[in-house]
Amino acid sequence: MNIMIRLAIQSKGRLNEESLRLLKDSGINVDDSRRKFLGQASDFPLELLYLRDDDIPGVVADGSADMGIVGLNEVEESGVDVEIACHLGFGKCRLSLAVPKSVEYEGLEWFEGKSIATSYPSILSRFLKERGISAQIRKIMGSVEIAPAAGIADSIFDIVSSGGTLVSNGLKEVERVLDSEAVLICRRDLPEDRKFIRESILFRFGSVQESRGKKYVLMNIPTAKVPDAMSLLPSMRSPTVMPLALEGWSSLHSVVDDASLWDTVEGLKRIGAEGILILNVDKVID
Ligand code: PRT
Numbered sequence: 001m002n003i004m005i006r007l008a009i010q011s012k013g014r015l016n017e018e019s020l021r022l023l024k025d026s027g028i029n030v031d032d033s034r035r036k037f038l039g040q041a042s043d044f045p046l047e048l049l050y051l052r053d054d055d056i057p058g059v060v061a062d063g064s065a066d067m068g069i070v071g072l073n074e075v076e077e078s079g080v081d082v083e084i085a086c087h088l089g090f091g092k093c094r095l096s097l098a099v100p101k102s103v104e105y106e107g108l109e110w111f112e113g114k115s116i117a118t119s120y121p122s123i124l125s126r127f128l129k130e131r132g133i134s135a136q137i138r139k140i141m142g143s144v145e146i147a148p149a150a151g152i153a154d155s156i157f158d159i160v161s162s163g164g165t166l167v168s169n170g171l172k173e174v175e176r177v178l179d180s181e182a183v184l185i186c187r188r189d190l191p192e193d194r195k196f197i198r199e200s201i202l203f204r205f206g207s208v209q210e211s212r213g214k215k216y217v218l219m220n221i222p223t224a225k226v227p228d229a230m231s232l233l234p235s236m237r238s239p240t241v242m243p244l245a246l247e248g249w250s251s252l253h254s255v256v257d258d259a260s261l262w263d264t265v266e267g268l269k270r271i272g273a274e275g276i277l278i279l280n281v282d283k284v285i286d
């Protein structure tokens, strides 16, 4: 029998597309057109199991799947014991307490004796218990943000991303309880003969993540200006400097973070860099 890893991902929803993209960028191609319940990678020992996100931590914990890609919020809510193998940098959000914006909120004591609507009762009750607050938790599975206006609860505990949903429902975020993002989880009792596949997935995911948000920059620059150029590039790996055939000029190559790209490039231009090329970084292997 072929040794394989079974990876559970969200079948549809916010994490589905990014999960598939991460696999594809990692050279793991799954034929998505015939997506049903199980999919098979064509060029990697991996089988995909498409599930609702809520079910992923449980199936990984019980070994029905070996690994999973799911929001940390779902892992925490499920309370199961799985290994968080790595953070994946997408699906970023937070779980927060929010109250009607008219409330003069001064601290967590406000919640004492109040009702809170949420789809995350376990995380909320753990949080309140740790802080010694007793409140009434109302579990509702959708449209939590309408609960206060509908008279269902005094406040809510829900996922916030941009905060737009809170604002449009007349609510304000008052306590940020958990920062979440998609994570790669792994069953604790992964059979020994599958561990090399787990290592390969981790290595590939790491390289893809490392390359994101980075650009490769090449330019020609007067050799006398190379030290100035180096000082403009503080956060970078050591740049490569090569002499050009043209006397007194060098070619400088480096990797720059997207966030500082334009500032850096403008600075380099000011000190005399020419022919600046900015290229996408496909993979970074450390
Ligand atoms: O069907 P299934 O059960 O698989 O999916 P689901 O409907 O339970 O989950 P889905 O697809 O909505 O979200 C999957 C995961 O994405 C969540 O568990 C989080 O880890 C992550 N995530 C990231 C988010 C958000 N951002 C997010 N903004 N999940 C939900 N939201 C909601 C939020 O509750 C709010 O109501 O989006 C709304 C808009 O948020 P604002 O603050 O940007 O307005």
Ligand code: ZN
Binding pocket: 052, 053, 054
């Ligand atoms: Zn769900």
